[in-house]
Amino acid sequence: MSELTLTLIKLGFLALLWMFVLAVLSVIRSDLFGAKVDSRAAAAVAPQTSRTPKTAKPAKKRKGLPASVTIADGPQAGVGASLTDEPVIIGRGTDCQIRLDDDYSSTRHARLFLSEGQWWVEDLGSTNGTYLDGQRVTRPVPAEIGGSIRIGRTTLNIAK
């Protein structure tokens, strides 16, 4: 057999061997470069409607940015804050924009903030958790008009 054929066979086999290695690498590329995060897919996990006995049925969702968040019931009803550009922190602490008189809320309980042209509700590592429309908030979720936030025993309405 000619020298050239032998060389070609030799190189061909090496290429084949490396093809296997690369095929394996392509299978496990998520190990090397990390899993792809689709933020929209994560945010689109729809809040399901499992209402609590305490909240009244929230008003129908409307379009547009929410403009205020107000305590809906109890002795503090009517206390609230307008949603401009600044984030709003809700809790028992003195530095909160909305100070709750609720033993079941944490000092800095939850936060509303504007990002990507939308308002978001975020739990700040509270003890008893924050609920938006009956769903526990484990990561920032979009806050829409008509939504209700429950913190401890307090319910807050998001309004226009």
Place this chain on the structure above:
Amino acid sequence: MSIASTSVIQIIPRTRRGVELLLLIIAVGVSVAAYVNIGVTVQNEVPASTGYYAAGIALLAVIAHLALRFRAPYADPVILPCAVLLNGLGVAMIHRVDLGLTAIGRTKGVPFAPQQITWTAVGVVGFLAVIIVIRDHRRLQAFTYSLGLAGLILLVLPLVPGLGANVNGAPIWIRVAGMSFQPGEFAKVCLVIFFAGYLVVKRDVLTLAGRRFLGLDLPRARDLGPILIAWLASLGVLVFESDLGSSLLFFGLFLFLLYVSTERAGWLIIGGLLFAGGAYFAYMAFGHVHRRVTDWLDPWAIDGGQVKLGLMGQAWGGILGRGLGQGHPEATLYANSDMIISSMAEELGLTGLIAIILIYTLIIERGLRTALGCRDIFGKLIATGLAMSFALQVFVIVGGVTGLIPLTGLATPFMALGGTSLVANWAIIALLLRISDQARRPQTPAAPVSDETIALAVQKA
């Protein structure tokens, strides 16, 4: 803080068995190509035995694949194809050395390749047995001390008079019914499970820091017992069985698992010092260890020494190698077992050798990945131990063959001629796949706490 960084990654559980099948087809294809390539270059024709070889290796791969499909559907898709490829390449190279040995008239025991294929079949049967019998690796925790004892017995078995056999200068073999076995290979698996089970229970105690020294938390003196016992046992293997490689492997495994389970770097320092002391003592006191070191420091001193011939073969191979069937690997002693890496380097060159080492690395990486994903500490430690046993073995043998460290007689996993090693390695792969099946299987989520329950609890409080 961006929203994306806090959002939960939705991982859809996939079994990925289809990908595994595809990779298996490539792996079998590469092995058969190697076999045909050797036949074409050495005998100038496609060998008549190609059909048998291809059918055999494909059948074994498919059997193992089907076992996973039905018994461990979520197992890692990469480990099995890598193992099949290494095994197939090993058989091809053993066949190549057979041809070379026949050509130079050293026909004792030739051919070795059919023997290796038979042992591969036994290995796959062992693989099936492990996958089918062990449904849940956590059951093994109940056998921690039994397996530890079994491991020790297997280690000392070659020393039993009448049973032990001295093959190639190291009495690490036993001879039963006319066949010789290396019980140390199975001792490895038993001891990894024993170390894992032992450390799961004892790691809290071993984590307790004694005094701080030079920024290191050193363990308490009374906790040194286990590491001293492991050290003495591995030194015993070295002294009585003249087996440098196994000694290093057992002590290294214990040290790794101790470090992984306690996260204390102090253990590594203590272990490293103990090992260095033991190695120096062995170098001074024992002739065979001394000889290994002098061979390593000056491989050219011995006429026809295997390290020397191996290094010359590798140099002749160069970057791209001579091509399969065009080198002379048979010139080296044990070209199909201890020195098979050197034979590979001679015919496939640095390019091929890197690919082979990468395939080993991939198996090890997937093993450690399995350990990361595993939900119980016992499984984590077993997976780490098994992956590290591969890593240590490959390091010791490749390091020895390439002249980085003294050559010791450890088997190259999956490639080297030797039935016991092959069967033990298939069992290790099966165990790793079993654990990875557990690790990757979607967890049935705990029942979510309903909102009413929380509201009720809040009202009561």
